[in-house]
Amino acid sequence: MTLNVDWFMYNVKFVSAILFVVLFVSVSRGQPELQKIIPLTPNAASIEKYTETPISYFTGTANVSIPIYNISSRSISLPLSLSYHSGGNKVEDLASWVGLGxxxxxxxxxxxxxxxxxxxxxxxxFTRYHGRTAKKMYDSVIIGGQGSWDYIKDIHAGVTxxxxxxxxxxxxxxxxxxxxxxxxxxxxxxxxxxxxxxxxxxxxxxxxxxxxxxxxxxxxxxxxxxxxxxxxxxxxxxxxxxxxxxxxxxxxxxxxxxxxxxxxxKSKLLWGSDCSQTQSIxxxxxxxxxxxxxxxxxxxxxxxxxxxxxxxxxxxxxxxxxxxxxxxxxxxxxxxxxxxxxxxxxxxxxxxxxxxxxxxxxxxxxxxxxxxxxxxxxxxxxxxxxxxxxxxxxxxxxxxxxxxxxxxxxxxxxxxxxxxxxxxxxxxxxxxxxxxxxxxxxxxxxxxxxxxxxxxxxxxxPRKYIQVGSSLTADEQTPPSSFYSTTFQVNNPPDIFLNNNLGGANVSIQIGGMNCIGCSSLTLQGLDAGNSHINTTISYNLSYYLPNGNYRMTANFGTQPPEDFENFYYIISWFAVDPVAPPLxxxxxxxxxxxxxxxxxxxxxxxxxxxxxxxxxxDTSSGDAFGxxxxxxxxxxxxxxxxxxxxxxxxxxxxxxxxxxxxxxxxxxxxxxxxxxxxxxxxxxxxxxxxxxxxxxxxxxxxxxxxxxxxxxxxxxxxxxxxxxxxxxxxxxxxxxxxxxxxxxxxxxxxxxxxxxxxxxxxxxxxxxxxxxxxxxxxxxxxxxxxxxxxARKTEITYDQNDPNKLLSSVTDYEYNDSHYYRNKMHTKGSDSKIKSVISYYPSDLSLSSSAETARLQLITQNRLSEVLKEEVVKEGNQIKELKTNYKQFGNIVMPEEVFQKIGNGPSESMIRFLNYDSYGNLSSQQKTHNIIFTYLWDYNSTLPIAEVQNANTNDVAYTSFEADGAGNWTDIVPVNVDATTSTVSGSKSYNLTPTGLKRNGLNTSTSYVVTYWSKNGAYSIVGTSGSVKQGKTVTLNGHSWTFYEHLVSGQSTITISGTGKIDELRLYPKGALMTTYTYRPLIGITSVCDANDIFSYYEYDGLNRLQLIRDFEGNVLKTFEYKYQEVQQ
Structure with a gap:
């Protein structure tokens, strides 16, 4: 389990770049809803409080992770962070370029x-050996023969x-x-x-x-x-x-x-010939x-x-x-x-x-x-x-x-x-x-x-070993005796070093100091049924394997022992596991x-x-090695x-x-x-x-x-x-x-x-x-x-805190499709014993028709295999809901086209339609079926929505504030005429209009259009204007006055606005539609919002790009934000 640490940092709680990633609408939600395209207006950057540093419990390591920055492009997001591994520093560890650990x-x-x-x-x-795989060649090595030895030689020569x-x-x-x-x-x-x-x-x-x-x-x-x-x-x-x-x-x-x-x-030669060995270098x-x-x-x-x-x-x-x-x-x-x-x-x-x-x-x-x-x-x-x-x-x-x-x-x-x-x-x-x-x-x-x-x-x-043993010496008795005897026990576990994993011990027997030859009888005898076959006389130093068991060793010098025999020794020694170390x-x-x-x-x-x-x-550890x-x-x-x-x-x-x-x-x-x-x-x-x-x-x-x-x-x-x-x-x-x-x-x-x-x-x-x-x-x-x-199964139990004999439980079983191993079924059984199932279908599970089938096959070609196309909810064997998303190929891109919903045994009905996308995959228009259309315009390298229009098609709208690279469906914008040096109404740029004018082509002549703009030099000319031009409010921003104008234009397939002077916030939309527009400082946030009533709100940021001020459309400060931190208590 990897858990992130949030360290007393503040984050700007608004979206400065919209990532339109279309996800399947889950059946666990209510009615399917339109995609959320427009960003929230900024709030003050919040100061998040640190509460805890979780750990990865299985390994006992803290996964400290400090976010640096989240790169948000159109549809790809890449978070950058610092991570610290708390498992300890090895001697040979080399610090990365951000420090040790x-x-x-x-x-x-x-x-x-x-x-x-x-x-x-x-x-x-990646290359087979003369066309044959390693498995086939291994089989030939097992069989043997000259060919196999040639192959082995090539292996060690580095040619396969x-x-x-x-x-x-x-x-x-x-x-x-x-x-x-x-x-x-x-x-x-x-x-x-x-x-x-x-x-x-x-x-x-x-x-x-x-x-x-x-x-x-x-x-x-x-x-x-x-x-x-x-x-x-x-x-x-x-x-x-x-x-x-x-x-x-x-x-x-x-x-x-x-x-x-x-x-x-490094290797060590332990015994044997003087073969070469690797040295420590x-x-x-x-x-x-x-x-x-x-x-x-x-x-x-x-x-x-x-x-x-x-x-x-x-x-x-x-x-x-x-x-x-x-x-x-x-x-x-x-x-x-x-x-x-x-x-x-x-x-x-x-x-x-x-x-x-x-x-x-x-x-x-x-x-x-x-x-x-x-x-x-x-x-x-x-x-x-x-x-x-x-x-x-x-x-x-x-x-x-x-x-x-x-x-x-x-x-x-x-x-x-x-x-x-x-x-x-x-x-x-x-x-x-x-x-x-x-x-x-x-x-x-x-x-x-x-x-x-x-x-x-x-x-x-690794085990620790000690040397143990049993011995007989004359020093044990004063005055010396002619007969000595003692018992000992061998009790070693199976161990490669102690006994070649047989149990018992490889003992070393040493004798000496008797000052005579053949004057003694030294014996070793097994005392148990499992070692009774051991009954031997010891006459010289030797090594001997003894199975686990009890033994007696004796030394008998007869009735007339030789002089100075009391210096004799008879020692049996062996290695055993150190009993002082914790056993496990x-x-x-x-x-x-x-x-x-x-x-x-x-x-x-x-x-x-x-x-x-x-x-x-x-105190017994629950830990174990992995092998x-x-x-x-x-x-x-x-x-x-x-x-x-x-x-x-x-x-x-x-x-x-x-x-x-x-x-x-x-x-x-x-x-x-x-x-x-x-x-x-x-x-x-x-x-x-x-x-x-x-x-x-x-x-x-x-x-x-x-x-x-x-x-x-x-x-x-x-x-x-x-x-x-x-x-x-x-x-x-x-x-x-x-x-x-x-x-x-x-x-x-x-x-x-x-x-x-x-x-x-x-x-x-x-x-x-x-x-x-x-x-x-x-x-x-x-x-x-x-x-x-x-x-495969999750069981959840909640205990009643007032009655220990009462509890609530639920069991969820998960099934997976053996062809792609995505979860395709989830069955939940609650305390009422009723089973609710959710069944999921992926691109490779379905066969569709027409454009939806073409898109499904293209999803497979693109390896977009994890996208859920359909989900069903079944309760007690009866289907209660189904939700399906059909995809379509829009030009060179494959995106969702329509969402269908089926309730019970009723018909499958269209709920949401995604009508169009731009070439970057940004949603251009959508609607709840049989409801009004929402249309969107994108700019800033097609990364941010600059306009939302309710009740209008894509072909019937245009908008620009002259901020970025896009023209917002207007044509003939001359880059040198974009002015970033004087005051503006929205954003940071305005436009020097010329008699050549700006155009919106491809309009419907049967539709009446509203064209609005802000000007420093009066109203401009638009062919097809019905009635008089409406003049709205005049505002003064940074010492410059701007006036709002509105035209109603009919019967035109191309609308051209021309004249000479400053113009900003140029809009076009069908009569009866509502347009809201946005400007940004990219990667920081929204700088202005102009609503459907042409009322502005302005947002300003401090040196660290946090929200600092909110102003109204006349430049009055509505809110001020300050950021302070608590002093550290040592």
Missing amino acids: WSLVGVPSISRRINGLADDSPFGF DTEADIFSFSLLGKSGKFFWDQETSRFYTTPHSNIKVEFIGGDFKITDDDGTVYFFGTKETSTIGGAPQGNITTWLVDKIRDGNATDSLIFSYSYDIQVVKTLNT MTTNNTGAYSVSTITFANGYVQFIKESSVRQDLNGGYALKNIKVLNNEDYLVKDVEFSYHYRGSGTAPEDKRLMLDYIVEKNGTNEDKKHLFSYESTIESPSRLSFAQDYWGYYNGAIANTELIPTANVVSPAGPIQVPGANRDVNPGYTQFAILKRIQYPTGGYSEIEYENNQIYSTDV NSYVGGLRIKKISSYDGLGGRVIKRFRYTTSPVS KAYFLAFENYTCIKYLPVGGYTNQSSYRMVAGGGYSQVSHSGSFSGYKTVYEFVDSLGSLGANEYKFTYVKDVVANLSPFPPPASMEIVRGQLKEQNTYRNNNGILVPLRTTRYEYRDEFFDNNAAFSFRTKLTREPVYANGDMVEIPQYDHLGYENIAAWSQP
């Missing part, structure tokens, strides 16, 4: 995890690829992954969806299921060390286009070369990095301006300094400034961390919306190249580490041994370095966040939220505390050592590898999840609690060479199963509500990209340049499977 969210992108070769490389997975890369994508409002399937030659997404992915000429094109098209063509590459050519790691979006190709966002980028040093994999990565510089949209553009100096924590690259929003007139609408500092005591880039101090909205000397950030500062930040890392990469303060391979327990030919290495344990005293602790909001409030380390109750973490409650990597305290600056507060336990009073995390891998390897005298020997070795042979399974950036979470809420007293329960499925991880990636179950875990809400009644939690969810999960085996991985285990043998012995390999096949999960 922060990211700028909004620009769509594709990144990938390369498996084997890059799929788009000349021999990558056997593994699909995993691509991660982010779009507007959704994200996921996709991969290429060789068998079907197409991409599949996970979660399974109707998103269409294409790879064209090295670029990606993604079409969302609403028809929005994304073009990814800007590519980031990365090279390691001195590699001649790097792989593409990221594709950035160049263009977003709507389904009708009427609107688009264009992205441009700046380029930097960034050089970053990282720690590389610093790897230099050269990345051709792009950062967004401009986003251009229909009514403006956004600039991203970098700092002037290069970053101190990175060789190459710059921090983001400003985000500026400008309209098409280059007027600065918004300027957000970022400020930083660096922490870290070293001088090298790896020693420093870029930290975001604050962001503030500025405009000249005006400043507002400042957010201040404070971080943990008592823990010294480690170098990014530090080995002081826990198993998951977080700082643990172990500065004595000289490598990343941890201390390991392995079973050698001589028995279990411990190989010294790095301390990779979690250390809670160090993991919170540089973590965000406090956010201060513009209006005086603030939030404080308290963290703790993740803990899980699981065996999927263990630390894992990263942080979770312990408490969030929110203060409004006025004395109010809300405090939330979180417990991630199996019950409210338990077995193998932090070390062990492999047998055979290399060939050629002898100086000729010939060769096989050199067998056993190697331990860190970093490359294991998988750390994560979920949304976290390494653990919690099945149950409790949230306790206080506000100057306990308010109550919430209990959350989540689905939990582990990934399948194979710790088998050659170590394929885990089979991900991320899609089907972390979903809310149950939420219980309680109120506090004198210290007792009383249930208020319960909501339960069940899910339908699908795994599409037929949409699986089969891959396999190989690893060389024995080198080939050459003699005189010829291979005389073929190499040996491990190989393992796996599949990338598209998954899907959606709610």
Whole structure:
């Protein structure tokens, strides 16, 4: 669950740009209504109060998200925001260009995890091997033969690829992954969806299921060390286009070369021959990095301006300094400034961390919306190249580490041994370095966040071992005896290190100090039925496997023991799980939220505390790992050592590898999840609690060479199963509500990209340049499977607070169409046991006729598959309502044409008609069937409605205030005659009329038209004027007088207004119609409204573009607005 934080900021509560996105009218509403086209008039910018900072309960992370700006074009909206990940900072984390832990969210992108070769490389997975898929070739490898070995050789020579890369994508409002399937030659997404992915000429094109098209063509590459050519790691979006190709966002980028040093994999040779092994080295990565510089949209553009100096924590690259929003007139609408500092005591880039101090909205000397950030500062930040890392990469303060391979327990030919290495344990005293602790909001409030380390109750973490044993020595008895005996017990769980998962122990037996030969009898005897077969005499040091059970060890020196025999020892030792460590409650990597305290600056507060336990009073963690995390891998390897005298020997070795042979399974950036979470809420007293329960499925991880990636179950875990809400009644939690969810999960085996991985285990043998012995390999096949999960049932229970035995309940079942997997049926059963169903139909579900069928097929072609065309409401088996929307192709665009409604068994009746659209998809006219027509004119690059006319057709209206690029159906406007220097009646421009005049063509000669305007130079001439010209009110604005005139014109197919002088607010409409007009400062708001009675209202804005004044048509101030913030209470 991702929840947004609104931080004491104010937002202008009016629409400054209208996005006409036609949505299907839901049957759950009343009568179908006309589309809301005209914006609301401005209200004062509201100052929103901060109340709380929710978290993602399953992972225990706070998703702090600060909105920067919402780009609203004609039909595309792209929100820009800052997001902070609170799961902790890893040692090797490199800050983004907005600071450590922060990211700028909004620009769509594709990144990938390369498996084997890059799929788009000349021999990558997009290309079959001699026309055959990896699955067919894998089957041939299993069979064997020379051809299969040639194929394996080509794999390791880098001339073919056997593994699909995993691509991660982010779009507007959704994200996921996709991969290429060789068998079907197409991409599949996970979660399974109707998103269409294409790879064209090295670029990606993604079409969302609403028809929005994304073009990814800007590519980031990365090279390691001195590699001649790097792989593409990221594709950035160049263009977003709507389904009708009427609107688009264009992205441009700046380029930097960034050089970053990282720690590389290391292996250790444990025993065996002197085969080569990888050493721990610093790897230099050269990345051709792009950062967004401009986003251009229909009514403006956004600039991203970098700092002037290069970053101190990175060789190459710059921090983001400003985000500026400008309209098409280059007027600065918004300027957000970022400020930083660096922490870290070293001088090298790896020693420093870029930290975001604050962001503030500025405009000249005006400043507002400042957010201040404070971080943990008592823990010294480690170098990014530090080995002081826990198993998951977080700082643990172990500065004595000289490598990343941890201390390991392995079973050698001589028995279990411990190989010294790095301390990779979690250390809670160090993991919170540089973590965000406090956010201060513009209006005086603030939030404080308290963290703790993740803990899980699981065996999927590294165990700790100790050495235990039993012994006999003469020192145990004084004076010495000739007979010694003791019993001991072996009780080890199945464990790869302790007993190769058999239970029991591999014991080490040591004897000595008897000063005689054959003078003693040392025995070892099993005492249980399961180990009674063990009854042996010990005469030398050895290793021995003992199953779990009870044993007796004895030493018998007879009746005449030798002199000095009391120095003897008989010791049996073995490794066991450390009983001091918590048996299963263990630390894992990263942080979770312990408490969030929110203060409004006025004395109010809300405090939330979180417990991630199996019950409210338990200390047992409800957390678990997402899969077995193998932090070390062990492999047998055979290399060939050629002898100086000729010939060769096989050199067998056993190697331990860190970093490359294991998988750390994560979920949304976290390494653990919690099945149950409790949230306790206080506000100057306990308010109550919430209990959350989540689905939990582990990934399948194979710790088998050659170590394929885990089979991900991320899609089907972390979903809310149950939420219980309680109120506090004198210290007792009383249930208020319960909501339960069940899910339908699908795994599409037929949409699986089969891959396999190989690893060389024995080198080939050459003699005189010829291979005389073929190499040996491990190989393992796996599949990338598209998954899907959606709610199948929702149960809601409300408890009567006066009678605990009474409750209200409802159950909602959801069904999905197996052809497209959209929800097509929803059945709700209330406490009255009656069932109400809503049935939905999508473009691929119906077959229509005439123009509606043509449009339906075009919707499918545009991939607009998620649009609902028809809904039915059925109650107790009887249809009570149906609502259907027919689409039509208007020129090159497909838009709704008509809405029909059917009640019960009655006929289907037309309710609303959408009569016409302009070429950008803006609605030009609509009507309730058999009612008056509403017509709209658009301007400002066809992004804003400038006129609404009631009771008129599109062909019968015209309007201009000479503000923008449009003419409002008038012709012959000469741009040089537009005047922006003197006073106006509406907007900021007027027009110098000439005798040539302005025309409206194509009118109906049988219709009488009203033409109105404001003039500084008297009435102008209009041919066909009936009667006298009506002169209206004269107003003086900024020292200039304007007079209103009205003409009634009849019998004309073209109306021309001509003369010499200033003119503004020129209208034309049929007699009996009503026209209301609007002017704007684009991206800021409405500047004037002139109603059907030609009465003006004017709106003015301050330096930060907030509403400041409202004036009447004579310039008198009606309202004044001031914005003040509460002082912070420390």
